[in-house]
Amino acid sequence: MSVADLTEAIAIVEHTGTKQPNDLKCASPADLRGLCRSGVHRSPTVGLCAGRVQANLVVLPQKYAYDFLLFCTRNRQSCPLLHVCDAGDPLVGPLAPGADLRTDLPGYMVYRHGKAVEQRTEILDLWKQDSVAFLIGCSFTCDGAFEKRRLPLRAAESGKNVPMYKTNIPVTPAGIFSSGTVVASMKPVPSTRIAEAVRLTSRYPHAHGAPLAVASGASIGIADIYSPDFGDAPEPLVGDDIPVFHACGVTPQCVLMACGENIPLAMTHAPGCMLVMDVLAEDSEEYIQ
Amino acid sequence: MSVADLTEAIAIVEHTGTKQPNDLKCASPADLRGLCRSGVHRSPTVGLCAGRVQANLVVLPQKYAYDFLLFCTRNRQSCPLLHVCDAGDPLVGPLAPGADLRTDLPGYMVYRHGKAVEQRTEILDLWKQDSVAFLIGCSFTCDGAFEKRRLPLRAAESGKNVPMYKTNIPVTPAGIFSSGTVVASMKPVPSTRIAEAVRLTSRYPHAHGAPLAVASGASIGIADIYSPDFGDAPEPLVGDDIPVFHACGVTPQCVLMACGENIPLAMTHAPGCMLVMDVLAEDSEEYIQ
Numbered sequence: 417m418s419v420a421d422l423t424e425a426i427a428i429v430e431h432t433g434t435k436q437p438n439d440l441k442c443a444s445p446a447d448l449r450g451l452c453r454s455g456v457h458r459s460p461t462v463g464l465c466a467g468r469v470q471a472n473l474v475v476l477p478q479k480y481a482y483d484f485l486l487f488c489t490r491n492r493q494s495c496p497l498l499h500v501c502d503a504g505d506p507l508v509g510p511l512a513p514g515a516d517l518r519t520d521l522p523g524y525m526v527y528r529h530g531k532a533v534e535q536r537t538e539i540l541d542l543w544k545q546d547s548v549a550f551l552i553g554c555s556f557t558c559d560g561a562f563e564k565r566r567l568p569l570r571a572a573e574s575g576k577n578v579p580m581y582k583t584n585i586p587v588t589p590a591g592i593f594s595s596g597t598v599v600a601s602m603k604p605v606p607s608t609r610i611a612e613a614v615r616l617t618s619r620y621p622h623a624h625g626a627p628l629a630v631a632s633g634a635s636i637g638i639a640d641i642y643s644p645d646f647g648d649a650p651e652p653l654v655g656d657d658i659p660v661f662h663a664c665g666v667t668p669q670c671v672l673m674a675c676g677e678n679i680p681l682a683m684t685h686a687p688g689c690m691l692v693m694d695v696l697a698e699d700s701e702e703y704i705q
Numbered sequence: 706m707s708v709a710d711l712t713e714a715i716a717i718v719e720h721t722g723t724k725q726p727n728d729l730k731c732a733s734p735a736d737l738r739g740l741c742r743s744g745v746h747r748s749p750t751v752g753l754c755a756g757r758v759q760a761n762l763v764v765l766p767q768k769y770a771y772d773f774l775l776f777c778t779r780n781r782q783s784c785p786l787l788h789v790c791d792a793g794d795p796l797v798g799p800l801a802p803g804a805d806l807r808t809d810l811p812g813y814m815v816y817r818h819g820k821a822v823e824q825r826t827e828i829l830d831l832w833k834q835d836s837v838a839f840l841i842g843c844s845f846t847c848d849g850a851f852e853k854r855r856l857p858l859r860a861a862e863s864g865k866n867v868p869m870y871k872t873n874i875p876v877t878p879a880g881i882f883s884s885g886t887v888v889a890s891m892k893p894v895p896s897t898r899i900a901e902a903v904r905l906t907s908r909y910p911h912a913h914g915a916p917l918a919v920a921s922g923a924s925i926g927i928a929d930i931y932s933p934d935f936g937d938a939p940e941p942l943v944g945d946d947i948p949v950f951h952a953c954g955v956t957p958q959c960v961l962m963a964c965g966e967n968i969p970l971a972m973t974h975a976p977g978c979m980l981v982m983d984v985l986a987e988d989s990e991e992y993i994q
Contacts, residue, residue: 489778591791
């Protein structure tokens with residue numbers, strides 16, 4: 417598929433606002449990243465390039481890199497590390513050859529002094545010699561395995577972003593990253609297939625692994641699944657769909673906000689707008705850090 | 706078992722120089738650490754406190770902590786992180802309640818400017834406010850599972866340390882830790898049980914996981930299994946025992962040496978002389994970082 421075809425496919429998505437076209441679902445990661453780079457694709461990557469590893473992004477000045485790396489190692493379920501770039505290096509290496517972290521995600525958030533001040537499609541001018549990029553696993557990495565087994569991906573089916581919620585589960589502090597709670601994403605799974613989904617996601621610890629809670633989010637502080645803190649509200653549950661909650665890579669964004677004045681500048685992906693990498697989800701255990 | 710009993714048991718080991726007594730094999734981690742703290746137990750921990758998680762130790766000044774943490778995330782098979790202490794903190798928390806990293810290992814190595822200058826039984830006077838301790842997984846963590854399945858632990862059976870070898874597998878560099886090769890340990894496994902041992906160790910990624918090589922070390926640079934670089938030479942292979950090579954937590958010691966003048970002081974465990982923690986190997990996935 418040429419970039420022109422994909423551009424047209426995207427235009428259809430943006431126009432109809434509904435389903436992701438099959439074209440984009442099966443696009444190559446390099447093609448999708450090209451569309452992000454040119455500013456054409458600006459929407460979430462849920463269900464796209466099925467079967468590839470997707471990654472959350474956090475970019476911090478080197479000064480805070482040790483505390484954040486320690487934070488990731490202490491909060492592995494919400495922040496499973498896939499890759500840490502050398503300071504100033506926006507390239508990812510063999511996980512996504514040619515990918516440029518400053519331009520190749522559909523959307524970025526800019527945080528200043530703990531506040532989300534801007535959403536944009538590239539961060540070229542904000543990237544410095546001391547910028548350190550962290551790539552963190554994402555539950556979208558499991559989408560291909562879900563599809564292969566015909567487990568539903570309701571958000572992708574309805575052309576929406578996944579819903580994400582602040583939980584009451586405290587993070588384990590590390591240096592300046594001293595407070596905050598885990599963010600969880602939710603996907604509906606039919607009741608008779610929950611055991612299968614638990615076993616399946618358990619095999620992807622680098623994509624948040626097994627769920628935090630099944631069927632009810634009440635005990636982890638999620639009162640109403642139809643009022644997410646990030647992403648889109650889900651469609652009403654259908655059939656015997658049951659909500660399943662997984663740790664989410666938006667967690668560090670809440671922790672960044674909790675740092676307030678202490679961190680003058682940080683950049684992340686926009687919720688649901690991941691870096692799609694070349695490495696296949698099924699091969700990823702041997703590549704990830 | 707009282708500490709006096711254990712002390713006597715150890716005395717027997719030291720006297721005969723052969724088998725580890727069953728007493729110590731089944732000692733509680735806290736008892737064993739007590740014997741280390743009092744200087745009574747000074748020998749390798751292979752086969753001891755079966756079923757508990759054992760850990761390699763690296764202690765560095767805070768200045769080098771980021772590069773080393775990055776090194777561990779980039780070299781996960783040889784350096785699977787179990788825990789990173791806050792600067793100045795010699796306590797491990799719930800993994801080993803009451804354990805003091807300055808005294809509770811059977812032996813320590815002191816490195817100055819890249820040279821191993823001293824082996825000792827405690828590092829109290831070398832511990833500073835900016836000392837950062839890293840605990841790294843160890844293949845001894847699998848010993849309990851080996852025993853349960855009656856897979857042999859030949860080194861423990863003969864009262865020896867495991868043999869360890871420098872391989873030709875280059876480490877992935879991170880900052881100042883820019884060169885060196887992976888160190889591998891070797892355990893003999895009967896040919897008909899290698900598949901079982903591979904499957905078993907694969908389930909312990911935090912204890913170096915699956916082997917680097919089976920049957921021959923030639924292609925990873927190990928010419929002669931009877932001439933190890935660290936630990937003890939193995940007894941001649943018996944029956945249909947086949948050598949199996951796993952990544953080893955001595956790897957960072959070689960990388961430290963390769964840093965030469967750049968790192969004035971570092972402390973590690975002495976090869977084979979691990980921190981034995983309370984957490985059970987079978988429960989450890991949920992505890993480790």
